[in-house]
Amino acid sequence: MDFFRVPTFAKNLICKIINMEVITIESQVFKDLTAKINTIAQFVAALQSKVDDEPADGWVDSYEVCTFLKISNKTLQRLRAANAVAYSRIRGKNFYKISEIQRLLTANIIRRSDEHLQYLIKNHQLHVEQRRNIKTDK
Numbered sequence: 001m002d003f004f005r006v007p008t009f010a011k012n013l014i015c016k017i018i019n020m021e022v023i024t025i026e027s028q029v030f031k032d033l034t035a036k037i038n039t040i041a042q043f044v045a046a047l048q049s050k051v052d053d054e055p056a057d058g059w060v061d062s063y064e065v066c067t068f069l070k071i072s073n074k075t076l077q078r079l080r081a082a083n084a085v086a087y088s089r090i091r092g093k094n095f096y097k098i099s100e101i102q103r104l105l106t107a108n109i110i111r112r113s114d115e116h117l118q119y120l121i122k123n124h125q126l127h128v129e130q131r132r133n134i135k136t137d138k
Contacts (some may be wrong), residue, residue, distance in 0.1 A: 037053070059088075059095040068120035069101070079091065 035053075066073050078087040080094070085104060087094045101120065 059097055060098060060101070062094045062096075064120065064123075065096055065101060068123055 062073060062076055065071070066076055076085070076094075080087060085096065086100050087096050088094075098120070
């Protein structure tokens with residue numbers, strides 16, 4: 001038996017280290033590059049804060065849509081049949097994007113106030129946590 005056998009992943013790592021290339025740049029070029037990276041980071045952070053202010057584009061199931069918008073399951077089924085609402089079906093359960101529900105409200109396909117949408121967004125996370133707790137208790 002050879003006790004000094006090196007695993008393949010270690011050989012690849014050693015080869016990468018041996019073949020490592022050192023790149024040198026001038027101090028001013030490095031400072032300019034760092035400044036550009038910081039500008040990009042600030043831009044991304046500003047975009048992220050705008051996204052955080054907008055409603056989350058998460059997925060909600062039929063139960064949540066019906067409960068929080070106070071519509072019947074049959075109404076939601078009619079909207080699906082008429083292709084008025086985009087949805088995804090996973091394992092026999094229908095899911096809707098919050099932005100799609102917002103589009104329905106904006107287009108007056110569902111006649112509810114924006115308060116209902118805010119109620120849906122606000123309580124969606126609470127509802128998800130409750131379902132997780134029920135599943136973990138079983």
